[in-house]
Amino acid sequence: MQQHTDIIDKAAMALSGGLMLLGIVGLGIVEVLAGQPYGAAPLTNDAGEIIATPMVDPTIRTGLVLAGLVVLLVYGLYRLATPVEEADAATGHETMAD
Structure with a gap:
């Protein structure tokens, strides 16, 4: 079975991968470079500020x-x-090697 990727396949893979990489890796690096705190919650002192x-x-x-x-x-x-496209009979056959 052959896999064909068209422009929609490539666009969906690029867009979804790019968004997730930006959200996880890209902004994670920004957080590390910015310094403390690394967590999602703000840091407070004993007085709650x-x-x-x-x-x-x-x-x-x-x-x-x-x-x-x-x-x-x-x-x-x-x-x-x-719908799934049927494979072309002329290009999808197997041949025996000599």
Whole structure:
């Protein structure tokens, strides 16, 4: 069985992969370079005052990853809805080697 990737396949893979990489790796590197705190919650002192917050809001990172997953879901539904093309008989046959 041959796999054919068309422009929609490549676009969906690139968009979903790019969104997830940006949300996980790209913004993770930004957080590391920005310094402490690394967690999603702001740091507070004993009095409850916020003394440090993350550089990038965690909801933005989560939104990017979820957007990538939604693109994959829509792409999967598209692949389920489109009919499978039959392989060409002339190009899909096997031959015996000499």
